Amino acid sequence: xxxxxxxxxxxxxxxxxxxxxxxxxxxxxxxxxxxxxxxxxxxxxxxxxxxxxxxxxxxxxxxxxxxxxxxxxxxxxxxxxxxxxxxxxxxxxxxxxxxxxxxxxxxxxxxxxxxxxxxxxxxxxxxxxxxxxxxxxxxxxxxxxxxxxxxxxxxxxxxxxxxxxxxxxxxxxxxxxxxxxxxxxxxxxxxxxxxxxxxxxxxxxxxxxxxxxxxx
Numbered sequence: 043x044x045x046x047x048x049x050x051x052x053x054x055x056x057x058x059x060x061x062x063x064x065x066x067x068x069x070x071x072x073x074x075x076x077x078x079x080x081x082x083x084x085x086x087x088x089x090x091x092x093x094x095x096x097x098x099x100x101x102x103x104x105x106x107x108x109x110x111x112x113x114x115x116x117x118x119x120x121x122x123x124x125x126x127x128x129x130x131x132x133x134x135x136x137x138x139x140x141x142x143x144x145x146x147x148x149x150x151x152x153x154x155x156x157x158x159x160x161x162x163x164x165x166x167x168x169x170x171x172x173x174x175x176x177x178x179x180x181x182x183x184x185x186x187x188x189x190x191x192x193x194x195x196x197x198x199x200x201x202x203x204x205x206x207x208x209x210x211x212x213x214x215x216x217x218x219x220x221x222x223x224x225x226x227x228x229x230x231x232x233x234x235x236x237x238x239x240x241x242x243x244x245x246x247x248x249x250x251x252x253x254x255x256x257x258x
């Protein structure tokens with residue numbers, strides 16, 4: 043991880059209950075899928091977050107949810123434009139490609155795929171996003187019109203038109219025609235990644251075609 047530098051907050055908007063997008067000026071290049079470390083104080087251990095903005099966007103976007111009792115996200119959610127944060131340069135190797143692939147995310151694990159999408163990696167993509175509530179499909183307007191039926195939203199605790207009623211792992215278990223000639227990118231909790239990887243392997247997807255990023 044590179045040295046933490048001071049950045050001015052441009053905005054910090056709540057896009058869903060307890061879920062925010064923080065933006066600060068970009069002064070470095072990155073590869074879609076990389077992460078940065080964020081802190082409010084150089085003396086505190088930073089947390090790693092996937093960049094959600096595209097390579098051409100002038101700001102870095104950080105998607106995060108507030109963890110009650112957490113050391114960072116509760117005070118971070120109170121940050122206003124003009125406040126300062128500390129952030130590292132980009133790191134990590136969870137890189138997307140222009141080849142056909144399936145993106146699988148739970149919750150805020152959608153962030154690296156938003157970055158890939160906004161950076162132009164759009165052809166031949168299938169996106170499966172799992173969330174608890176109807177409001178949990180962050181940035182869905184980025185994907186709906188372009189992906190159509192290749193954008194699958196799985197909602198585990200609420201029902202609405204266009205949403206699969208259950209977890210994304212349930213959707214995967216119910217479908218046997220998953221294409222084997224592509225990469226599968228997974229981003230979410232350790233439990234989701236492990237369960238999804240097992241399901242994919244059981245459906246005939248080669249282990250080397252499954253690429254995972256776990257958030258904590």
